[in-house]
Amino acid sequence: MKILFYDTKSYDKESFDAALSRFPEIEIEYIKYDLDPRTASLAEGFDAVCAFVSSNVGEQTLEILHSKGVSLVLMRCAGFNNVDSAKATELGIRIMRVPNYSPEAVAEHAMALALACNRRLYKAYNKVRENDFSLAGLMGFNFHGKTAGIIGTGKIGAAMCRICNGFGMKVLAYDMYQNPDLKDFVTYVSLDEVLSGSNLISLHCPLTDDTYHLINIETIKKMMDGVILVNTSRGALVKTDDLIEGIRMHKFAGVGLDVYEEETKNVFEDRSDEILEHSTTARLLSFPNVMITSHQGFFTREAMEAIAETTLENALTYAAGKESKNDVK
Ligand code: NAD
Secondary structure, eight states, X not given: OEEEEOSOOHHHHHHHHHHHTTOTTOEEEEOSSOOSTTTGGGGTTOSEEXXXXXXXXXXXXXXXXXXXXXXXXXXXXXXXXTBOHHHXXXXXXXXXXXXXXXXXXXXXXXXXXXXXXXXXXXXXXXXXXXTOOOOTTOOOOOOTTSEEEEEOOSHHHHHHHXXXXXXXXXXXXXXXXXXXXXXXXXXXXXXXXXXXXOSEEEEOSOOOTTTTTOBXXXXXXXXXXXXXXXXXXXXXXXXXXXXXXXXXXXXXXXXXXXXXGGGGGTTTOOOTTSOOTTOHHHHHHTSTTEEEOXXXXXXXXXXXXXXXXXXXXXXXXXXXXXXOTTBOO
16 A cells, blocks of 8 residues: 655655555555645555645545545544545545544643643743743642533543542543543532633633634633633634633633634744744733643644544555544544
């Protein structure tokens, strides 16, 4: 089986090359371009393509892949909001993903963002490097004894519930389905109760039509003053202009974002020489209580190994014509 691997970074090649020794039937060609309608035709002669969170796996891309004889898209990630799965089904292209590589990797990053915002670690780090040992602007609050509100308690949300519980926090959660593994220490309540009753709100639901702009000015107004908001899920769960309005209203003690609406053209690119014009991200970064990371929640050694292993197993499952729980329906 021949796979064209889009949007290759050095760490992708390292983890997939290490895993390939266990999959002698698979050959990978790595390219730097991301998958989109301009680059899809490069897949001619390949059985499958491997794509990632900022790839464009929309209607036009899928039509081109189909015309070039590609019938498998291997998403090396959990989320698939960038895939037109209805179009893929219509064209007979199978989409497979890695739903469960390391929920703890993302949950630990969510807590890292929450702590960094709460204790202004980014500011403290820079102050001390400048020989400024004063504490002005660094005061946070104890998480112990406070309430965490987790929206979406699937794999990553459940890991975040366990971490918050370990910090001595009361844990409230909102999800359409109650996770039975959490029943001893999580209280399921309505979305409004999570919003109004939590000192730390962390988003772990997928991006769907129902969750698009779940955090908007109306939901922000329901939050308690001095809340910390963390988003490691998908950028469009939060309406950025409304978030900026909420920050200007002094609603938040801190906002930690691993994902944000404008991220697609930034993700994993070095744009440090550019002037980011008309950028709401730049506006967000102008606030002292906002910390943004570049979609790195998944980025641990364990997660990268698991992603490579499962992606290659997916390719073999496809080659064997077997069904899989990793299929995107
Ligand atoms: P999951 O499918 O295990 O859990 C998602 C949970 O959200 C489910 O329990 C589901 O019932 C719930 N949900 C769905 N719609 C909801 C709604 N409207 N309101 C409340 N809850 C709702 O998924 P997961 O593995 O925990 O991943 C969650 C998300 O994290 C992914 O969709 C992806 O977008 C994101 N993610 C980010 C990174 C990163 O690097 N930052 C890495 C992996 C995944």
